[in-house]
Amino acid sequence: MNNGITIGITCGDINGVGLETVLKALLIKKVGQQLRLVIYGSTKVIAYHKNIITPENVQFYAISNPQEAQPGRINIINCWSENVNITLGKPTDVSGKCAYLALERAVGDLKAGTIDALVTAPIHKKAMQMAGFPFVGHTEYITEALGGKESLMLLVSDDLRVGLVTNHLPLREVAQAITTQKVLRKILILSETLRVDFNIDKPTIAVLGLNPHAGDEGAIGNEEQTIIRPAIEQAKEQGILAYGPFPADGFFGSGQFRKFDATLAMYHDQGLTPFKTLSFSEGVNYTAGLAAVRTSPDHGTAYDLAGKGEADDTSFIRALFLAADIVRNRNEYIEMRANSLELSKRKTLVSETGEDEDVVDVPEE
Structure with a gap:
């Protein structure tokens, strides 16, 4: 039902529980196998968080753009190349910078239409400010980036x-x-x-x-x-x-x-x-009124749980499925309007040309 939908997922604050919830959902519960999912972040950082929840070897697929993503696997777009320090449970300029870089790349792809929707993992506002992020939060940044007035x-x-x-x-x-x-x-x-x-x-x-x-x-x-x-x-x-x-x-x-x-x-x-x-x-946070679809889990970085493997992935899973549902609903709405417009044009044409109208012969007196 959701075949063909590509959804981007930002790493969020790498010192929080965002990636833990993402990986629990995708690796442990096998959620979204029918979707093309792209994580924006770093294979090294994602591997670090993978080790928190499972010792098993996991195949990651590094890709350069969303078009290369395949359903049923962990597709990753690397948004920075250097090694970074992960300081679980604390806001740092590094965690803010990584979240900013991932968000910037993902929103660029969302704007370009190479992903159909975006699910953003939680960020910490203090860390983002330390990294020079000039917005109050995700919502304000994405609204401006997509050219939305409100x-x-x-x-x-x-x-x-x-x-x-x-x-x-x-x-x-x-x-x-x-x-x-x-x-x-x-x-x-x-x-x-x-x-x-x-x-x-x-x-x-x-x-x-x-x-x-x-x-x-x-x-x-x-x-x-x-x-x-x-x-x-x-x-x-x-x-x-x-x-x-x-x-x-x-x-x-x-x-x-x-x-x-x-x-x-x-x-x-x-x-x-x-x-x-x-x-x-x-709960899920949805940014309504934009040309593109963006959802996020309705929780923060939960620094107190970072690294413990105890974070609940329910909200992320719901955010993922809501994003897919809205993409599908929008597509159906557009198709329905297109069909209505075509039907309206046909009726107008018939009315103007007289074609397909019943003609009754009137006998001469």
């Missing part, structure tokens, strides 16, 4: 989907960053991705408020009345089934989220705290 961080676990209006932003800056146009754009992106990437015909979206109790009609802040509700109304005018703003505190605990296809939160912890409570170790 993307949406979307957390996914089965039927639970939570999007964010603001991403990695200090809490004191959140209120100022939220505008009616920004909320509206995020609603539009979320609606489109639910239709195209998740194959939901008429998606419903719940929008959370910013303040406690969604402002209590202006008693505890007025952003709901002056910013968020107008965005929802404008979305409805465009035919989008958006509702709210809902008070965030009881929305997930009461199970109200189950009535909607997705929920839009105003800021990072408002969305991720309930999401991780409900789906810890199973």
Whole structure:
């Protein structure tokens, strides 16, 4: 079903658990055998992490570009040639540089279309800054690299989907960053991705408020009345089934989220705290709204587990399969639209030429 799909996988921070989870999934559980998988990193570093989880000899295949990748084997693109120091459990400039190099090469291939999707292993923001990485995180870097004006961080676990209006932003800056146009754009992106990437015909979206109790009609802040509700109304005018703003505190605990296809939160912890409570170790981070597909496990470098062989690979596996599913859904959507357009053209041609129309002879009087 996924034949022909090529997915890139970045090594992430080499001092964390990213490569351990990747190798556990591919070597031990034999996940993704039908896909062409390409790991961006270094054969030496990957071999080091392989030895943490298994003493068995493993055949790695060094390739120079994704077109050389074959399904059912460990294809590796070397992104640096020199030996590097692995310091498990700590952020270093070396681990940041390696993660940066792998990400840069992988995103270049994603942009060129030589891979269909990208799964990024976790990075450490401090290590990336030490290496000169000028972005807050993966999402911001990939959005700019792919020429996107705006993307949406979307957390996914089965039927639970939570999007964010603001991403990695200090809490004191959140209120100022939220505008009616920004909320509206995020609603539009979320609606489109639910239709195209998740194959939901008429998606419903719940929008959370910013303040406690969604402002209590202006008693505890007025952003709901002056910013968020107008965005929802404008979305409805465009035919989008958006509702709210809902008070965030009881929305997930009461199970109200189950009535909607997705929920839009105003800021990072408002969305991720309930999401991780409900789906810890199973969630996936998807960057919606881009021309290309990018997912990642919903966990960090987990330095405290690095080198112990105890990291859970569930989130990585789900990220891999979600990436493949979205590629397939997008292809089906494009094909469906192409077929609809062709059918529409044929109907127009028949109408204009009169061909294939029933002709009735009228007898002369």
